Amino acid sequence: MIPVIHYLFLSFSLLLIGIIGAKIRRNIMIKLFSVELILVATSINLAAFARLFGDAAGQTFALFTIAITGAELLVGAAILAAVFRRWHAVPVPAAQEAPPQPNIDY
Amino acid sequence: MLGEVTFVILAGTAIVSSVVMISREKAAFGAMYFVLTLLAVAGIFLQLHAPLLFVAQWIAIACLLLGLILFAVEVTKLDVALADEYYWRSKAAAVAVATLLLLEIVVLLMQRHFLPGENATIFLPQNPVSAAPSAGNVMKFFFAYSQLPLGLLLFIVLIAVVGIRATFQKRA
Numbered sequence: 082m083i084p085v086i087h088y089l090f091l092s093f094s095l096l097l098i099g100i101i102g103a104k105i106r107r108n109i110m111i112k113l114f115s116v117e118l119i120l121v122a123t124s125i126n127l128a129a130f131a132r133l134f135g136d137a138a139g140q141t142f143a144l145f146t147i148a149i150t151g152a153e154l155l156v157g158a159a160i161l162a163a164v165f166r167r168w169h170a171v172p173v174p175a176a177q178e179a180p181p182q183p184n185i186d187y
Numbered sequence: 188m189l190g191e192v193t194f195v196i197l198a199g200t201a202i203v204s205s206v207v208m209i210s211r212e213k214a215a216f217g218a219m220y221f222v223l224t225l226l227a228v229a230g231i232f233l234q235l236h237a238p239l240l241f242v243a244q245w246i247a248i249a250c251l252l253l254g255l256i257l258f259a260v261e262v263t264k265l266d267v268a269l270a271d272e273y274y275w276r277s278k279a280a281a282v283a284v285a286t287l288l289l290l291e292i293v294v295l296l297m298q299r300h301f302l303p304g305e306n307a308t309i310f311l312p313q314n315p316v317s318a319a320p321s322a323g324n325v326m327k328f329f330f331a332y333s334q335l336p337l338g339l340l341l342f343i344v345l346i347a348v349v350g351i352r353a354t355f356q357k358r359a
């Protein structure tokens with residue numbers, strides 16, 4: 082049996098990498114992945130303590146964390162796609178203005 | 188022995204791929220290394236006698252959602268807009284993180300080889316105090332003692348409502 086401290090070190094490493102990635106990167110997708118990495122570290126902690134104490138609650142909450150991670154990833158990507166599409170559409174109205182109509186007297 | 192070797196391989200894969208993920212320039216490559224991290228963590232869940240977490244991690248995230256993420260990255264072309272990122276900062280951060288992790292591993296090995304016992308686990312029992320919870324126990328806790336299924340159902344309904352609203356707003 083591998084001691085729990087090894088799992089805690091792994092979890093701490095992933096947490097550290099996630100925090101650093103979320104702090105220093107400017108690419109919004111990498112920031113999103115880094116936040117997901119923090120949640121993965123959390124679920125490792127929950128699973129390790131569930132194994133240590135033989136409690137089903139830890140695995141249940143880890144399951145819930147994984148579901149939240151997936152939903153956040155999906156919703157975050159959808160929001161980013163929508164915002165980015167709108168972002169590109171912002172300067173467009175100036176170019177899409179209707180051409181000046183000629184003055185025609187009927 | 189085999190368990191320790193497996194743990195070292197999986198943990199090393201998770202750490203290295205996550206370091207590479209935060210140091211990649213393009214988000215699509217970062218997503219691929221993120222998939223690798225999630226798969227390694229899924230293996231660690233299996234090693235922790237948590238087959239439900241393994242299945243959830245492997246199916247729900249690595250296989251299903253990351254495809255959508257890659258699709259979103261490709262569609263939105265985020266990398267094009269963020270081409271002015273200061274790439275050297277990412278490289279420097281990756282080197283710093285790798286150094287920290289190497290130090291951490293060295294300290295761990297030193298502790299294991301030269302110190303009696305493991306001082307860091309002084310507040311934790313060395314071995315599991317009881318058997319690992321079975322999948323049946325987890326599902327019983329999941330369905331009987333908590334309202335998590337209801338919460339997940341409400342969350343899915345919320346996403347569906349927002350999606351329907353956005354779709355009809357776009358058509359209008």
